[in-house]
Amino acid sequence: MTQPQSSSPDTQWPRWEVFKQDAPNRPHQAVGSVHAGDPQHALLTARNVFVRRPAAVSLWCVREDDILTATPEELTTNSALLDTPGEAGTYHVGVKRTNKRSMTFVDLSGTVQASGSGDALRQAQSLHPDVLAWMVFPETAVVRTDEDPGTVESWFAPAKDKTYKQQQHYGVIGRHVGELKRAGLMPGRAASEEGA
Amino acid sequence: MTTTPSISGTELTDTQTRALLLKLTVLADDEIILAHRDGEWTGHAPILEEDIALANIAQDELGHAGLYLSLAQTLGGSDPDQVAFWRGPDDYRNTRLVELPKGDWAFTMVRQFLYDTSEALWLEAATRSTYAPLAEIAAKAVREEKFHVQHTALWVERLALGTPESERRTQAALTELWPHAAQLFQPVEGEAELTASGILTDLNAVHARWSDLVTRHLVDKCGLTLPDAPATQPGRDTHTEHLAPLLEEMQRVARQHPDAEVW
Numbered sequence: 150m151t152q153p154q155s156s157s158p159d160t161q162w163p164r165w166e167v168f169k170q171d172a173p174n175r176p177h178q179a180v181g182s183v184h185a186g187d188p189q190h191a192l193l194t195a196r197n198v199f200v201r202r203p204a205a206v207s208l209w210c211v212r213e214d215d216i217l218t219a220t221p222e223e224l225t226t227n228s229a230l231l232d233t234p235g236e237a238g239t240y241h242v243g244v245k246r247t248n249k250r251s252m253t254f255v256d257l258s259g260t261v262q263a264s265g266s267g268d269a270l271r272q273a274q275s276l277h278p279d280v281l282a283w284m285v286f287p288e289t290a291v292v293r294t295d296e297d298p299g300t301v302e303s304w305f306a307p308a309k310d311k312t313y314k315q316q317q318h319y320g321v322i323g324r325h326v327g328e329l330k331r332a333g334l335m336p337g338r339a340a341s342e343e344g345a
Numbered sequence: 346m347t348t349t350p351s352i353s354g355t356e357l358t359d360t361q362t363r364a365l366l367l368k369l370t371v372l373a374d375d376e377i378i379l380a381h382r383d384g385e386w387t388g389h390a391p392i393l394e395e396d397i398a399l400a401n402i403a404q405d406e407l408g409h410a411g412l413y414l415s416l417a418q419t420l421g422g423s424d425p426d427q428v429a430f431w432r433g434p435d436d437y438r439n440t441r442l443v444e445l446p447k448g449d450w451a452f453t454m455v456r457q458f459l460y461d462t463s464e465a466l467w468l469e470a471a472t473r474s475t476y477a478p479l480a481e482i483a484a485k486a487v488r489e490e491k492f493h494v495q496h497t498a499l500w501v502e503r504l505a506l507g508t509p510e511s512e513r514r515t516q517a518a519l520t521e522l523w524p525h526a527a528q529l530f531q532p533v534e535g536e537a538e539l540t541a542s543g544i545l546t547d548l549n550a551v552h553a554r555w556s557d558l559v560t561r562h563l564v565d566k567c568g569l570t571l572p573d574a575p576a577t578q579p580g581r582d583t584h585t586e587h588l589a590p591l592l593e594e595m596q597r598v599a600r601q602h603p604d605a606e607v608w
Contacts, residue, residue: 194394303489
């Protein structure tokens with residue numbers, strides 16, 4: 150680890166990873182992070198930042214310090230990660246399968262019983278050998294939104310009515326690439342394949 | 346007037362329509378002006394996350410104003426953009442509470458807390474309005490407002506119980522804002538008749554619930570002191586010197602491009 154150059158203390162609030170569930174029966178997905186002073190502040194801030202649009206039904210926040218992540222490359226050069234200590238108990242396992250999604254990074258895929266963070270990581274590795282990265286954290290570290298109707302109604306329901314517009318909705322100068330493709334005006338592969 | 350809307354069996358008399366138009370304008374004006382003050386934090390909030398949060402809250406409040414003004418339009422009022430961008434300080438009917446300069450973060454959060462709690466309680470009662478269009482608006486807006494209350498109540502608590510400096514600033518904000526807060530519960534002309542017919546909620550009852558709620562949070566939970574409030578309030582047609590420059594900035598683009606159709 151490189152040490153910070155400055156000797157002044159880090160005054161930033163802790164970072165919390167935010168997991169959003171889009172619908173019941175879907176996995177919670179890591180969508181980004183927020184800085185917040187305490188668990189309740191983290192949840193409220195996560196709602197403001199990540200639940201405007203589209204819809205969500207549940208939010209989790211987990212402090213960065215409670216999360217262990219690793220890529221296959223990291224495990225090759227630093228196998229000591231598998232010895233990372235931690236309390237025994239239930240651990241959540243997340244996996245990153247692709248770089249192609251722009252808004253979610255890691256899907257939670259289930260839980261394992263482990264003797265510590267390193268053990269949970271080892272189990273994650275054997276359950277999901279062919280992924281880009283693993284993430285594990287103990288169940289006890291999770292801060293959740295309430296499931297009562299009042300919370301669902303005020304935290305999540307308003308976003309359902311709001312029009313969510315993908316980036317491509319917004320105007321472009323000239324014509325949109327999709328329009329050009331359909332008109333056969335795009336040079337390159339798309340046009341030549343159509344003509345073949 | 347022969348075109349008085351009749352919705353869900355509620356027939357408004359001309360007097361009721363006039364009073365309701367005024368009430369909707371008053372409600373929208375508070376939302377618009379507060380949203381502008383919140384928007385002034387864009388790019389300046391303490392941390393990025395709160396920058397986004399406050400911008401979102403401002404958008405919600407503007408959305409509520411849009412709901413009120415759209416309903417007013419169906420009752421014979423002007424186009425919402427006309428109402429927002431082409432009236433000057435003499436015609437705005439917002440409270441002084443919302444037009445005061447944005448101050449520091451504690452001032453912004455205390456004001457938002459006083460306002461959000463009053464709006465949430467009023468909206469909750471308004472969901473039971475006998476005038477269906479208003480009840481529908483209230484049902485939609487109250488959901489967002491309940492979340493706003495949670496956000497700002499948390500901030501006021503953290504600031505009041507934080508460091509000596511944050512406590513000092515929070516108390517200073519409350520001391521400055523408190524005398525203006527009761528103006529939120531000032532009835533408009535003709536409101537009594539609308540309340541009697543169940544179209545509007547009883548403002549005194551909302552005021553009592555609000556006093557109880559904010560006192561429990563600010564005094565009991567946060568350890569703040571409520572200063573004395575004046576016995577009477579000026580009318581909503583009396584403004585501080587801060588409203589005119591706010592409107593000048595807010596309305597600049599609209600007034601520079603009066604013929605713009607999309608903006």
